[in-house]
Amino acid sequence: MSVRLRPIQALRLWQEVGLSMVRRNAVDLTQRQMVILLTIYLEPPPHTVRGLAAKLGVTKPVITRALDAMGELDLVSRRRDPADRRNVIIQRTVRGSLFLDEFSDRVVEAAVALAP
């Protein structure tokens, strides 16, 4: 079953969710950071810097800095790949999972409220 969503509803959904994120000043991620975080949590591991850079079509420093920022917030963690120590494996954290759970709940709520 596909998700039926009309253009005007899509805009309202984005506005509502964006509004709730702007108002809660808690964790404000860049759009790029958000996409990186979602990719890490939605797609099968392992995740590497170059892999994410290729997927998003950005340079590697963008990924490194985004991981720095989100690591500081404990939303992701990094460790060296023991097999090939050049690689860095990006891993999920409890806090990151919780953050995305809450975020998705907010989206679902906003979606339900679109046409009560």
Added chain:
Amino acid sequence: MSVRLRPIQALRLWQEVGLSMVRRNAVDLTQRQMVILLTIYLEPPPHTVRGLAAKLGVTKPVITRALDAMGELDLVSRRRDPADRRNVIIQRTVRGSLFLDEFSDRVVEAAVALAP
């Protein structure tokens, strides 16, 4: 009829749309700018700087600068209120409408692709 969307689908939707916006380097707005733009286009006019600032829970300079940036891109326009010349009325533009039309289409596409 409400829009049925499960948490995991919400996350995938956000990832897909965000990904397409990161890849297309065309117009990249801040989350706040996007919310401001959506509010201008979705809610009934007139829109003022202080009204938007209050709605978003941010300071007025944030709105002024966002309008500067989006005005430069011709996504919104400003004019003085002739009735009370202290006010600035924020207006829609053709380009802004087109931009949001395309954006909403992308969201709808991504939503349909969630569960084919």
Added chain:
DNA sequence: CCCGATCGTTTCACATCCGTATCATCTTTC
């Protein structure tokens, strides 16, 4: 071995955004 290739990080100069405080302009009140 060792030298080139790969990977993630760092450096640099630049741009943008933020909040606070202040400003110029306009309106309202007395």
Added chain:
DNA sequence: GAAAGATGATACGGATGTGAAACGATCGGG
């Protein structure tokens, strides 16, 4: 009319993101 209030814009200092280029660490083929 003059003073007080309201409105949007601007100046400033600090924080953060960006792209390009260079760097150090590690791997692997000859």
